[in-house]
Amino acid sequence: MATVELRFSALPEHVRTARLVAAAVARRAGVDEAVLDEVRLAVGEACTRAVGLHQSSGISAPVRVALIEDEKQFSIEVGDEAPRATAGERVPGARADGADEPDAAESEGEDEMGLAVISGLVDDVEVTAGESGGLIRMSWPTTPATLLP
Template identity: 50%
Template sequence: MATVEVTFTPLPAHVRTARLVATAVARRSGVDESLLDEVRLAVGEACSRAVEAHRRHCPAEPVRIEMTDQDQRFVVTVSDHAPTAPAPATAPATDGGIGYEAIGHDGGSAFPAGFGLAVISGLAEDVRVLSTSSGVSVRMSWPSAAAAS
């Protein structure tokens, strides 16, 4: 499968469309039907987190989603361009090594910093978070039957 790239303005209404597109691409990639709800929910959570960060820090910048097959996996990367704040020096290491507390623009909601990323890590088998001064990328993947055939 070729890479599918989607960008959208940071409006909550577009998160639903992003979830639907990701689910359709996952199905076409051969992700098992039993995992499609996890794909939909994880992509929705990652996009919601990115939309909130953009609305606070850079509302004119689009949120970016990239979907592809790599090494028998369906891989989705949701990227934002919101600046991140450094983690407090006293932040406890409660994130399983993924770095939730280091992502400074996840706070400000009713949930603790990193909550959305914790939900995502429960829905995807492999989650990687890359946080830089220019934004955060959340990479998630699931097994892809189409890549194996």
């Protein structure tokens, strides 16, 4: 199992680099050429979401991306350190009277849209979140390299 790890400052201009690296590693891992655009788009959405969460929460920690090459699949994990409220806790950006702040509602809508795009692009996707941040894990099948005679 080979893994490439990226860490980048939560700035939108670094998302393009993450997309390019992910596509190059996916190609080398044996992901079908026809799927590489989906890999690029999904990584872009996941990284953009992580950057937005870091910026809106004032987190200076880097966004983490792991590109994992297994024997029969290629996986990408995009992690952030933005804490999510658990049951009974107040969500950052929500007013004490229970009404959502306009910016919080808009940002939540963008977040949901990004997750919907990722789900539409990737058949095997898992999203987890908790007090220490979130993780989006996406996987694609690989085809073994064929040896020429």
